[in-house]
Amino acid sequence: MVETPTPTAQTMGGRRLAATAWAGGAVAALVLLTALVSLVWTPHDPAAMDVANKLSDPTGAHPLGTDHFGRDVLSRLMVGARVSIAVSLVAVGLGAGIGVPLGLLASARHGWIDEAVMRFNDLAFAFPALLTAVLITAVLGPGAVNAILAIGIFNIPVFARVARGAALSLWTRPFIQAARLAGRGRTRISVEHILPNIAGALIVQGTIQFALAILAEAGLSYLGLGSQPPEVSWGRMLNEAQTFLFLDPRLAILPGLAIVVTVLGLNLLGDGLRDRLDPRLDTRRADGGR
């Protein structure tokens, strides 16, 4: 069968995507809300131990049961969401905050600045990201702040590349050339005209990077390099649960589910946003997947 997209297939495809994006956004919002709620209320004190009641199955008082110290799992998952989101959000913000200006600068001024930014990018991509993160947290010591730095550093070249790529094509457009002719400086054009026009691409990339950061934070915490006790994180909960795998698998399943649901929600949202915001993909879809 030759691929011949019919209008119905088109609209159906469009509607289905939008629905999954909505669902993803709703899930991500729910996780964010849970994290915010945990600032003021959790069912129990997440650090309160009750050794007599350890590894308890879900009950009315503990909807998701208790861990090996008798601490309430639901409360710990809620507080863990806070750490995961805070670390990832700040790390992605750091990456975008440095990467986007670098990318804009590289696209505005060709020549050695562009070359230097791109070579820095190549070097950053030459190292496996996780290895660099492990090295950084080893040098600076484990902890949430250093996990933010370690994750933020890989986000710099990603955002620099996306910003530069999106901005480069804009510089040849008539409205930018008009601004140039009107005597606007390159910096001012970058801020006033280029940035708003590449915001869509940056938001899409930001959503995807946010999901990747959640995974990275969980990995670092699992290795014991992320946030330290008494702070709670999903990765560390998994690490602790592995010891009790034979006794109580529930402890190893729940934090992992929390990570998967959050990342899945963000990815669905990011994909949906990309379809809406990236005009190139629209034309691709319109002419039969080219």
Place this chain on the structure above:
Amino acid sequence: MAWFIAKRAVALALTLVAASLVVFGVLEVLPGDPALLILGVNAREDTLAALRESMGLDQPAHWRYLAWIGGLLTGQLADSLTYDVPVTELLVPRIAVSLPLALMALTLTVALALPLGVLAAARRGRAADGAIMGASQLGIAVPNFWLGILLILLFAVTLRWLPSGGFPGWEAGVGPALAALIMPAVALALPQAAILARVTRSSVLEVLGEDYMRTARAKGLSQGEALWHHGLRNALIPVVTIMGLQFSFLLAGTIIIENVFNLPGIGRLIFQAIGQRDIVVVRDLVVLLAAMVGVVNVLVDLSYAVLDPRLRRGHLRGAHG
């Protein structure tokens, strides 16, 4: 072609020099005195000074850097600070764990992703496509170490088919060794396969719309025949690019997966060495990993020329940005 290989080799060498400088620089600022680490905090100052001298730690940094690089080039690696044997002796048995693991994971990734990606593209918009893409969305969201824990739960705890961790060594026979590696390989491979399947699907979709495919179909070939004879080769270029990137993810992934499964491999060695401040092991391993990633990238570039004869003349670098 020879010119291209020479250029890529020089670029690789420069990247490795840059990488070694970064690692050396980072480890220079790492707190902790190797002599103090070996002798302990109660060591006398003159003993410490003597050990520093015998280890060359009293030399200026640039001499130590050159001595290290010279050792790497001649294969004379320095002794590990914590194990007290040359790093080479630590490496060989661990490479025998990590390399088969990474290769198994890569093979699984490709074996799953290519057929599923092509199938999804060929059945675009239908149930099979939806199922494959849905599964791949899920696969991308699953952290590999959690997948590893779930596999242990299913195959080691519940079904008791496979060991929950550890490595018996290749001398215990191929069967037990592979049994110890299969779950870690699957845990590494599935999330990467999910990514690769999506890349394959969109790459094949792109090719399906090309003029030469329409010509092939007009000649009377079925879609499958046209894809097999004309399409796949062209669709493979972006796929191979991503595979090259994934190899470096797989290598780095061993750091975490070897911890989940207690495997005595390179990833676990580097993680422990960093924790123990064994800078001799850390710097050698980081350069080794960077070299492996660099070599794979060169191979990826060369494979473009094999896949697409048009790229054999001159434009190899430009072909992928």
